[in-house]
Amino acid sequence: MIAYYSLFKIRLLHGFQYRTAALAGALTQFFWGFIYIMVYQAFYNSTSTPQPITLHELIEVLWLQQSFLAFFVLWLRDNEIIDHITKGNIAYELCRPINLYSFWYAKLIAQRLSKGLLRFSPILIIAFLLPYPYNLTLPDNLISFILFIITLILGLIILVAISMLMYISIFYTMNGTGSLLIFSLMGEFFSGMNIPVPLMPHLLKTIVYILPFRYCSDLPFRIYAGNIGNKEALISIIIQITWIIILFSIGKLGMKKALKNIIVQGG
């Protein structure tokens, strides 16, 4: 455990070095947030029919999406791991007395945490200071806020487990591009990045609720915005935990099988 912790720490520190990058990132995300908000505002203005999510709730979701981007986008990838797998340097990693799944997991989660932690606050602060309806407000009650934090953390755990599957699939395809492509496409669409989940047509929404992706971003953010009630949130936490168990099992199993193949092939 200590080994994973110190790896985690090193990665976190490493991420903290990039000050300008963090500021630039925050600025970029802020801009994107604004563009999205204006687009949705223009859409909402075109009709007086009530929508499954109010414009202000949606704006809150959009700000949270931009703030915590590093927690749930799948296109954020670790080229080192991909290189290890495709170029066969994996042998070095295997020489270490550690569990490779946990080792990579620690590395990846630290990367996302350091990126996310550095970036979320500037965006959130600015979003709080904006005038209504563009601003971000605190959740209606403390319970929603606590539920938001819990679901966000569980969501990050799910997301890194999904990204582990992506890396493991490279063992089988030996082509980083393909795996990355499929995973990030699915991730983006099914987590509500292209079109917010509540605004999706019914059939699509059903599919999205079956898949794990929305539980990383859509769920916590809508809890915060008040679009998902506390009761539904509690049920969702159980679903999140179930997904964590499922994804961990598949990941560890897949990794074990992949490594066995490598050893048989002689590296």
Place this chain on the structure above:
Amino acid sequence: MIEVSGLSKSFKVAKRNPGIISALKSFVHPQFTTIQAIDDLTFNIKQGEIIGYIGPNGAGKSTTIKIMSGILVPDKGNCKILGYTPWKDRVNYVKNIGVVFGQRSQLFWDVPVMDSYNLLKDIYKIPEKMFEENLDLLVSTLDISQLLDTPVRQLSLGQKMRCEIGASLLHNPKILFLDEPTIGLDAVSKIAVRQFIKTINKEKQVTVILTTHDMQDIEALASRIILIGKGKILLDGNLAKLKNQFNSQKVITIDYSESNEVINIPGVKLISQSKERLMLSVDTSIIKISDCINLLSKKYDLLDLSVDSRPIEEIIVSLYREYQI
């Protein structure tokens, strides 16, 4: 042909300390230190010379090469090469030089060498005839005719380096800068590369400026050495001079039948001693070698004896030590 005077250049680098607190601190308020990469360099180089430009890591070698090849503008000082100031008239100046960086490639990684050569022909606007002639010469002296159709990624390090050097000479440069050309090469390739540099220098009168950590390169090639440390020139002279200046030190190794005698001769330092073997360093300005041997033979029952000059590596190391760099 090359006149460098008073060249200086400094850089600013961010300071980083270990630990989470200082990481956050430098995140909020980064600190910088200034490093004087080179400090008031002055030297002249004549056509046809091969200069060994040496010094420990971080001494300012690359900075000098970068300035002389027009990539970097110095803070102070002058540099006239072939009548140009390198950083002022880049496009016209660089037609006259070739540069090889030992750790970087200028060839396209995924396509055959010849494609890169053809591209260079157009970049440098090399006339067809001159290109053909140069190519013939390079191919035969570097022995790369079989390599031209191979993608660079499939070449060995030594083969790649030969092709790199070839690429730098296609346009008939008058000056060739070589930055660690033999780094990582096997013995055979090293010799081939050295041989080639010598040939090109002799036949085409190409002036060569060579940085290296390999003293054999220096011994085989350089007619003159410029030693630099902490941004300053410490020594500028030919190899023989360097060797003589420090050759007052000789090493005597003797084998003897068992003895526990302790030696105490002025001007003689003990390097190592075992039951049957002794290594001594002798300062010939204090005691003559013959006298020393005489004294030794009285103390020990000598079985074998050899006298060596110190190898050039050691001279350099002791030079570094002497100047504390």
Place this chain on the structure above:
Amino acid sequence: MKIYFKYLKILIKKELQYRTSFILLAVGQFFVPFIIFVGIYLLFLRFPNVGGWSLYEVALTYAIIHIAFSISECFGRGFDVFSTNIKSGTFDRILLRPRSTILQVFGTRFEFSRIGRLLQAIIVLIYAIYHLNIDWSIMKTITLMFMIISGIIIFIGIFMIGATFAFWTIEGLEVINIFSDGGRAMAQYPLTIYNKFIRKFFTFVIPLGTVNYLPLMFVLDKVNENKFIYMLTPLLGILFIIPCITIWNHGVKHYKSTGS
């Protein structure tokens, strides 16, 4: 120009060696933007219009911007990924050669997989034109061409500015995405749906408005007077490249004095 084609030839040759990767990248380039359009389509199932523009009008805007962006990314990729050149020292090599730095940077990279993005944009273009009742004339066709060309040059200019940033900082580069990716995302809707500040910024600073809005008014017959001026606005957008080149040259000068 001859050298440029030489570069092109060498890099095509290189690309051909990695067929699987190339195909996958191209497929990705097709679908990644395409799901954005699917998102737009789905939104229109719920909402009748966006800022008064119909689905097909938005589709036309989307298509033009994506065609321009894909072409500029294909040929201007050398500037887009320029920071790696600085890191690996390739730029030193460029300085050692007796040719213009801009030409050489263009030659360092081509991203042919952008054909995927181009293809999806063309499909959307056909879809839009099929459903829009435009009374096509030669003038309108030429205007459409101008829009695309102007878009290509503006995006290349943005890439150049981003590349120039790399001379100072490799870390802060992400901010240029505001103008390249952000500009693209923004400009896939007509400019009028945004607030005044954005509208002004993307008309007078980074003139994407001369690609996706002003000439569009002419093509869609939304203006009656001064048609000629609306038609020619894309040409004004092209002027954007001039300050970009100046900034680039300034960056090269800075690099030569710090060598960072």
